[in-house]
Amino acid sequence: MSNSIVLKKGLDIPIKGAAALKTTKKILPDVVAIKPDDFKGFLPRVLVKEGDRVLAGSPVLSDKRLPDILVCSPVSGTVQEVARGDKRKLLAVLVKADEKQESVDLGAKDIEGLSPEQVRDTILASGLWPSIIQRPYGIVADPALRPKAIFVSAFDTAPLAPDTDYVLGSRIQDIQAGVQALSKLTDGGVHIGLDSATEASTPFHKIEGAAIHTFTGKHPAGNVGVQISHISPIAKGETVWTVSPLLLAAIGHVFATGKVDLSRKVAVTGPRAIEPAYVDAFPGMPVKALEGFYDNAAGDIRFVSGDVLTGKNVGPDGYLGWFDNQVTLLHEGTEREILGWAKIFRPKVFSSSKAFFSWLCPRKKYDMDTNLHGGKRAFVLSDQAYSKVLPMDIFPLYLVKACLAGNIEDMEKYGIYEVLPEDLALCEYADPSKNDIQAIIEDGIDLMLKEMA
Amino acid sequence: MAENNNTPKPGLFERGGRFGWLHSTVDAFDTFLRVPATVTSRGSHVRDGIDIKRVMIIAVLAAVPAALFGMWNVGYQHDLANPAVSWDLWQRFWFGFLKVLPLLVVSYAVGLFIEFAFAQIKNEELNEGYLVTGFFIPLIVPVDTPLWMLALAVAFAVIFGKEVFGGTGMNFLNPALLARAFLFFSYPAKMSGSEVWIANQLKIGSLADGITGATPLSFTADCKQGIDALTSHFSFWDMFAGTIPGCVGETSVIAILLGAIVLIWTGVASWKVMFSSVLGALFTGWLAGVLGATAVPAYYHLVMGGFAFGTVFMATDPVTSAQTEKGKWIYGFLIGVLCVIVRLFNPGYAEGMMLAILLMNTFAPLVDWCVTSSAVRKRAKKMKLA
Numbered sequence: 001m002s003n004s005i006v007l008k009k010g011l012d013i014p015i016k017g018a019a020a021l022k023t024t025k026k027i028l029p030d031v032v033a034i035k036p037d038d039f040k041g042f043l044p045r046v047l048v049k050e051g052d053r054v055l056a057g058s059p060v061l062s063d064k065r066l067p068d069i070l071v072c073s074p075v076s077g078t079v080q081e082v083a084r085g086d087k088r089k090l091l092a093v094l095v096k097a098d099e100k101q102e103s104v105d106l107g108a109k110d111i112e113g114l115s116p117e118q119v120r121d122t123i124l125a126s127g128l129w130p131s132i133i134q135r136p137y138g139i140v141a142d143p144a145l146r147p148k149a150i151f152v153s154a155f156d157t158a159p160l161a162p163d164t165d166y167v168l169g170s171r172i173q174d175i176q177a178g179v180q181a182l183s184k185l186t187d188g189g190v191h192i193g194l195d196s197a198t199e200a201s202t203p204f205h206k207i208e209g210a211a212i213h214t215f216t217g218k219h220p221a222g223n224v225g226v227q228i229s230h231i232s233p234i235a236k237g238e239t240v241w242t243v244s245p246l247l248l249a250a251i252g253h254v255f256a257t258g259k260v261d262l263s264r265k266v267a268v269t270g271p272r273a274i275e276p277a278y279v280d281a282f283p284g285m286p287v288k289a290l291e292g293f294y295d296n297a298a299g300d301i302r303f304v305s306g307d308v309l310t311g312k313n314v315g316p317d318g319y320l321g322w323f324d325n326q327v328t329l330l331h332e333g334t335e336r337e338i339l340g341w342a343k344i345f346r347p348k349v350f351s352s353s354k355a356f357f358s359w360l361c362p363r364k365k366y367d368m369d370t371n372l373h374g375g376k377r378a379f380v381l382s383d384q385a386y387s388k389v390l391p392m393d394i395f396p397l398y399l400v401k402a403c404l405a406g407n408i409e410d411m412e413k414y415g416i417y418e419v420l421p422e423d424l425a426l427c428e429y430a431d432p433s434k435n436d437i438q439a440i441i442e443d444g445i446d447l448m449l450k451e452m453a
Numbered sequence: 454m455a456e457n458n459n460t461p462k463p464g465l466f467e468r469g470g471r472f473g474w475l476h477s478t479v480d481a482f483d484t485f486l487r488v489p490a491t492v493t494s495r496g497s498h499v500r501d502g503i504d505i506k507r508v509m510i511i512a513v514l515a516a517v518p519a520a521l522f523g524m525w526n527v528g529y530q531h532d533l534a535n536p537a538v539s540w541d542l543w544q545r546f547w548f549g550f551l552k553v554l555p556l557l558v559v560s561y562a563v564g565l566f567i568e569f570a571f572a573q574i575k576n577e578e579l580n581e582g583y584l585v586t587g588f589f590i591p592l593i594v595p596v597d598t599p600l601w602m603l604a605l606a607v608a609f610a611v612i613f614g615k616e617v618f619g620g621t622g623m624n625f626l627n628p629a630l631l632a633r634a635f636l637f638f639s640y641p642a643k644m645s646g647s648e649v650w651i652a653n654q655l656k657i658g659s660l661a662d663g664i665t666g667a668t669p670l671s672f673t674a675d676c677k678q679g680i681d682a683l684t685s686h687f688s689f690w691d692m693f694a695g696t697i698p699g700c701v702g703e704t705s706v707i708a709i710l711l712g713a714i715v716l717i718w719t720g721v722a723s724w725k726v727m728f729s730s731v732l733g734a735l736f737t738g739w740l741a742g743v744l745g746a747t748a749v750p751a752y753y754h755l756v757m758g759g760f761a762f763g764t765v766f767m768a769t770d771p772v773t774s775a776q777t778e779k780g781k782w783i784y785g786f787l788i789g790v791l792c793v794i795v796r797l798f799n800p801g802y803a804e805g806m807m808l809a810i811l812l813m814n815t816f817a818p819l820v821d822w823c824v825t826s827s828a829v830r831k832r833a834k835k836m837k838l839a
């Protein structure tokens with residue numbers, strides 16, 4: 001069953017620094033961090049003490065409200081520190097990794113014979129459950145629910161995003177096992193979104209037991225939220241789950257072998273990356289471990305875990321996020337261009353609008369930095385300026401204004417159930433008024449969570 | 454997690470510094486000259502090159518042809534109306550330039566002063582919106598408007614049209630048109646009739662003929678005779694090229710079309726509003742002709758009075774126009790319809806464009822509400838079926 005969807009709206013940001021399709025380094029980090037902030041809606045309780053031994057797959061955190069939900073350590077080693085911040089907020093659990101990695105063995109399972117409860121309990125026990133995200137709101141999935149369907153986007157269109165086929169092509173059996181397992185948790189089946197350009201060549205095409213949908217279009221065609229809104233939009237009262245192919249492979253691996261394997265190929269990208277390529281690494285690894293890929297002598301590099309639109313600024317001493325398999329290195333753009341807004345030609349700055357002349361060189365890649373390129377203003381342009389980069393059937397500006405006003409009725413009306421901040425990241429990128437649209441949507445979602453609880 | 458935020462001591466004009474209370478003003482000049490060093494803090498780490506300054510400057514640039522032509526036309530009309538003068542192109546332009554310059558200076562000085570003051574009080578960055586408004590206001594008033602009247606109108610428009618609602622982006626009426634409306638309702642004698650359109654018009658019978666100074670719109674409300682009187686004074690081509698009396702910027706459709714091309718190509722203004730407004734005017738003009746209410750052909754309305762300028766520069770103001778794409782079609786169409794209705798049936802004040810746009814400005818949110826609600830309902834129905 002295949003179904004082809006063409007998306008006309010969107011934008012591919014032409015930024016320099018795509019990773020070459022080769023793996024140049026294998027990183028076994030000395031320390032990895034497990035950060036509860038990676039999981040939205042997760043209230044962490046620490047299950048380990050400093051000095052405890054953990055294996056890859058040993059539970060490190062559990063949820064205070066639903067103690068069955070565990071977060072596991074991605075590596076084996078010794079707990080080095082439980083880092084806390086203001087008001088004793090848990091920042092991270094740091095695990096010093098062993099030279100030789102060992103994993104908890106949960107025992108291989110024959111998925112065919114498992115009941116939905118057994119599948120759920122296996123994932124919960126493995127500490128990988130928080131990898132499953134529930135929409136609306138993008139929170140850790142509630143194990144007691146049976147979602148309408150489960151969605152996986154098997155390609156990433158974000159700027160400089162890792163090539164999913166390259167990263168996961170060799171783990172297709174794990175993904176198959178994951179699909180088989182997850183399809184027991186829903187009646188709506190598992191839906192996989194494929195890129196129409198690589199539809200025939202991608203190993204994902206061979207996945208059985210899932211509904212395949214192909215998408216043609218620019219970013220955010222690869223966003224699972226956009227795909228859901230075209231496959232089966234989320235109505236009020238419905239829940240769906242999503243899982244990234246990367247973590248789907250990890251979940252499948254647990255069923256196939258009984259072991260937790262979160263190792264992944266991480267793309268080192270961005271204009272400030274030297275010879276951008278892939279590395280073999282783990283989630284929670286320090287970005288410092290990427291030395292050789294950057295020269296931060298001037299201290300002007302921003303380290304982003306994830307892509308430039310939705311990633312987190314983790315700083316030079318930060319760690320890779322649980323869900324991320326990309327690090328983007330950017331220049332902090334504090335230089336001040338003289339009369340930048342008035343110049344007719346501005347060859348170094350890209351603009352998706354025709355107010356500049358970037359459209360004259362459609363193939364050019366830009367050395368982008370983090371400058372805001374203007375001052376923050378009230379919204380001036382109409383909805384069209386935002387909806388042109390959002391291939392969803394909603395009115396983004398109305399949604400944003402409803403969130404700003406904290407008007408729950410309007411937020412519902414304009415589609416808060418269907419979006420996560422990441423879906424409107426391009427609206428934020430293109431906004432001439434320089435508003436932090438993702439933060440506004442995030443605040444709106446937090447309000448919904450509070451009011452609807 | 455470490456932030457790359459090094460905070461040196463506040464400078465003289467920065468918040469917390471000695472002259473910190475002047476922050477907004479200094480910041481406005483500073484960011485005018487150089488792109489601010491602000492880096493992204495939350496959300497997308499890279500941003501598009503476009504900002505509101507760029508959007509606004511494009512709107513101003515688009516109106517420059519109309520302004521330049523208008524200056525020349527001020528001189529040309531003066532030349533025509535006064536048999537004693539006979540000028541070449543540059544003399545005419547220079548005369549017009551000197552006539553329009555004080556209007557521009559007053560418009561910007563008063564408007565920007567108020568904007569600066571409000572930015573200062575609110576301790577926010579100055580919004581560039583007035584760069585456009587301030588340029589448009591001199592183009593839509595009669596050239597002989599007394600400067601004190603203009604100053605008063607600008608102050609009214611900026612304070613009560615914009616700042617009380619929270620500044621550019623929050624206003625629901627087009628501030629430039631509000632200034633025009635203020636003048637019209639407060640000083641009608643200076644704003645309409647036949648005496649106001651030509652600079653330094655001599656009032657002592659030395660005019661070339663009795664009606665010089667009347668704009669084409671003086672004739673439209675006069676049912677059957679209108680067209681004969683109209684065409685005997687102005688050809689279609691005169692009105693299209695703009696060599697007729699009228700407000701400074703509104704006469705030349707050619708110059709306005711140049712601006713329209715810039716606005717549409719850069720995406721600063723919506724072609725849907727412009728196109729549907731033209732459709733609305735043509736439709737109503739045609740209907741009125743069929744019903745026998747007028748003998749003026751519908752397409753004349755497109756080149757007369759402020760229709761072209763209003764359609765291209767005023768109706769399309771992204772803040773005060775409809776926000777949704779379908780809404781823009783409805784909004785534009787109704788502006789065209791209303792404009793022609795006022796022109797045909799209101800002999801007292803024939804220029805309907807200003808009132809049509811202001812009226813539709815107030816209705817734009819309602820239009821949008823209907824459009825979004827129907828879209829949301831349709832979608833909900835589809836979701837239920839699926």
